[in-house]
Amino acid sequence: MRSSIFILHILSGTIFWHVPIDARSVLASHSHPSDVKHFEPELDTNIGHWSPSTSSIDWCERNYVVTQYITEFWNCLSSFSMCILGGILFIRGIYNKIETRYLLSSLGFVFVGLGSAYFHGTLTHLGQMADELPMVYSMIIWCCIWDFLWVIMDLRAQFTKICTDISSTY
Numbered sequence: 001m002r003s004s005i006f007i008l009h010i011l012s013g014t015i016f017w018h019v020p021i022d023a024r025s026v027l028a029s030h031s032h033p034s035d036v037k038h039f040e041p042e043l044d045t046n047i048g049h050w051s052p053s054t055s056s057i058d059w060c061e062r063n064y065v066v067t068q069y070i071t072e073f074w075n076c077l078s079s080f081s082m083c084i085l086g087g088i089l090f091i092r093g094i095y096n097k098i099e100t101r102y103l104l105s106s107l108g109f110v111f112v113g114l115g116s117a118y119f120h121g122t123l124t125h126l127g128q129m130a131d132e133l134p135m136v137y138s139m140i141i142w143c144c145i146w147d148f149l150w151v152i153m154d155l156r157a158q159f160t161k162i163c164t165d166i167s168s169t170y
Contacts, residue, residue, distance in 0.1 A: 053123040060120060075120035082113030101145050108138030 037057045048064035050071055066073035086109025093103045111134040119131035 050122040050124060054125040055119070055123045055128040056125070057128070058123060063123065070121045071123040072120040076117050079113045079117035079120060082116065083110050084113075086110035086113060101141070101148065104141050105138065105145060108134065108141050112138055 036053070036055070037059060046062065046064040048068040048071060050069075053063075053071070060075045061072045063071045070076050086106050089106035089109065090103060093106055112131075115127075115130035115132075115134045119127035121127070
């Protein structure tokens with residue numbers, strides 16, 4: 001419990017670090033507006049702490065509606081639920097002594113949640129990479145787990161066939 005409070009304290013300290021933005025209001029909301037994929041009929045032009053946005057997408061929700069320090073507040077907040085779920089899975093996995101591959105997949109949830117929170121909180125290119133790369137790496141972990149399970153099932157089937165052949169021969 002103390003570690004989660006400590007992590008939230010660190011995150012709140014970095015997210016709510018106060019820098020005056022009055023002088024930044026002359027900046028555009030996005031560094032390259034023509035290259036940004038957006039869901040709304042027009043690109044969101046709200047200015048906030050992380051302006052100008054350097055990400056190539058902006059389609060989840062309106063920017064800087066709740067606070068000027070978090071670009072997409074509700075997406076950022078909901079991403080932390082993924083971190084909490086992954087943390088619970090990881091801790092329960094250690095407690096129940098499950099295999100390392102499943103612990104890695106639990107950590108994948110944590111990193112996807114942290115990267116997604118960082119991206120939706122800032123809408124920067126670095127945040128976009130922090131959002132997308134853990135998803136790719138987590139999928140690689142899941143594919144390895146899936147392939148490993150199929151290899152084990154295939155080996156078991158072959159072993160069962162060999163044992164049946166041997167037992168039927170004698």
